[in-house]
Amino acid sequence: MKPSLRLLTFDLEDWYHILDHPETERPEQWISFPSRIERNTERILNWLRERKVRSTWFVLGWVAERYPELVRRIAAEHDIAAHGYAHQLVYKSDRKSFREDTRRCLECIRQAIGRDVSVYRAGGFSVTKATPWFFEELAHAGIEIDGSIFPAARNHGGLPGAQWSKPFIVQGDGWQIREFPLMYQTIAGRRLVFSGGGYFRLLPYPLIRRFTARADYTMTYFHPRDFDPDQPVLSSLPVKRQWMSYTGLRTAPAKFRQYILDFEFSSIETADRTIDWSDRPVFRHEELFR
Ligand SMILES: [Zn+2]
Structure with missing residues (x-):
């Protein structure tokens, strides 16, 4: 693998797309909230344009259905993924409902941008040992690249024992998926994620810069709401989740703009073309869930 592969990615969601919370977990509830996604996304697109950096946007099918014009504007400059x-937790879905959700998402994106996408990330990285069918379902839906593996413990899933925190190949019967997992730094024997969401907002920037500088692979994940200090606060969220969701929103824009100034990032699709995949480890998909 070439040194310093740094990937810039976003999940295209609104401030109320908070997983696993009774007030925000179903699409029927989402339509009653005031939207902030267009304004928040345009701001990020401007920052990226200033730096001429290409990124990957993981689009919720529900968002593509309601804001197709926004998805087309992103697609004009960046890569689109599903x-x-x-936005359901994979480990709470059964195989059939996961299949339907994935296909519906791909169809909504196709309707919005007029072509198929083949890159996927699960809501909340919620792939666990309880979802051994995950990669097979993706492959059958036409997905070629995945970014759903979170090799540390987290609220919503994660594979904390996972040995892989660099790109690898997932092999099934007659199919392959190229995996771009999340990665971590080991601090005092614990795996610490620093490259997205609440972690990026909570950790001091010099630490994030140091971790990124010494890693030869960095996968980031941001959301438009990560940079919006004026979003409504869900006071019913448990205290720890409020802290993860709302701390550091005011300083996040400057921090992020410094981050894309200090490091060179690319989209997943661009990186995919530069990686020598014949060099990367191959795992049978069943192995990953043992
Ligand atoms: Zn998400």
């Missing part, structure tokens, strides 16, 4: 239709 993030499921209804």
Whole structure:
């Protein structure tokens, strides 16, 4: 693998797309909230344009259905990928409902941008040992690249024992998926994620810069709401989740703009073309869930 592969990615969601919370977990509830996604996304697109950096946007099917024009504007400058239709936790879905959600998402994105996408990330990285069918379902839906593996413990899933925190190949019967997992730094024996969401907002920037500088592979994940200090606060969220969701929103824009100034990032699709995949480890998909 070439040194310093740094990937810039976003999940295209609104401030109320908070997983696993009774007030925000279903699409029927989402339509009653005031939207902030267009304004928040345009701001990020401007920052990226200033730096001429290309990124990957994981689009919720529900968002593509309601804001097709926004998705087309992103697609004009960046790569588009799928993030499921209804932002459900994979480990709470059964195989059949996961299949339907994935296909509906791909169809909504196709309707919005007029072509198929083949890159996927699960809502909340919610792939666990309880979802051994995950990669097979993706392959059958036409997905070629996945970014759903979170090799540390987290609220919503994660594979904390996972040995892989660099790109690898997932092999099935007659199919392959190229995996771009999340990665971590080991601090005092614990795996610490620093490259997205609440972690990026909570950790001091010099630490994030140091971790990124010494890693030869960095996968980031941001959301438009990560940079919006004026979003409504869901006071019903448990205290720890409020802290993860709302701390550091005011300083995040400057931090992010410094981050894309200090490091060179690319989209997943661009990186995919530069990686020598014949060099990367291959795992049978069943192995990953043992
Ligand atoms: Zn998400």
